[in-house]
Structure formats: structure tokens, C-alpha cells
Amino acid sequence: MHLSSSTTTPPPASTRRRRATAALDPRHTLLVSCFDAALPLERLGLSARGNPCAQVRSPAHLVAPWSDEATSENALLTLSLSMRETHDVVICGHLRCAALDALLDQERDAAASRLLSQVPAAQATLDLVRRNYGDLGGEALREAAAQENVLTQLDHLLTYPLLSRVDGPRVHAWLYDERDASLWAYSFEASQFVHQVSPW
């Protein structure tokens, strides 16, 4: 009886706002991250007592933009979002990344570069980086590319109907820098990545 009444009561309109200041709950968080990112999940609040949050991982955490057609490109993320209650979605890039290396230096790993260039979500980042950061190199280029890739894939993420709803999950865009174990979170208000002071 209690269960029945609680599941049929609609959530209050202010749920999303109240959640805005709440800490992440790993049981209701989906992490979209790179296949080779060694993220300190516990420190980031993405794991509790050894139980990590749900994760979707791929090279360069690529996200295919939403399409009405139920393509396999969309299916994994859509399933991950819909199979359990999700309050927060975190897309997290990182700096020490084999996929970024392949994206930025086509001679380093020609086969991987060729494959990445055939993935529209990766090509979108590469086009942007070439257009805006042609004068950068080395670590500066890597940092710019990592940031732009998080934001490009974030844009794709926000095309999913569940995530564009007012009462949908919160969406966070992070960048983890292995060089000094620092976390940077994108501020939608300031339109830039902001250093997060530990403990996060």
C-alpha cells in the first residue's frame, strides 16, 4: 500500500532545483568516460564503498547525436539511461588519453586515426580543433582538444530527449588531469572549466 502510493505520486516541481546542490549518488549516476581513463572514482564521488556508478566507456567518450531512428549508435546510451533511475549524468574527459593522441597526431597511430576519422562524433571535435587551435602544439593543444572534446560530446548528449527535459537528470561535464590529479568542471554560467578544490 505504501509502495503503491509513493510510486504514483508525481515528484514536486522543484525536484530538479533541489537536486542541483545535492551531492552525486553513485547508485543513480551514469558516467560517460574514456576507455583508458583511470579515474579515482571514490574521490570523485562516483563510487561508494567500492560500488562504482554505472558507466558507458568508449575511446574519447564519443557520443553519437540523438536520432529518431533507433540506431545501434544511440542504443547503448539510451538503454543505459533508461534501465535504471538516473539523477545525474557525468561526461568526463581526461588528458593522458590514447584516443586524443590518435586524434591529434595521425602519424602516431595511423590505423586508429583512420577509424576515428570515420566516426562523426570524433570528426566534429577534430574539425573544431583544426579550425580554432591551428597555432597550438604540444600540451597546450592537448588541453584544448580535451576540453573541446568534452564539450562537443556534451552537446551530443544534450540532444537526447531524456536529458533535454526540464525534470531530467542533471548533466555535468568534467575534465580530469592526471598530471596533477586535478578535476575541472564546466561551469554553464561562466562558460569555462573551473578547477575543483579537493575534496570534491
Ligand SMILES: [Zn+2]
Ligand atoms: Zn582516453
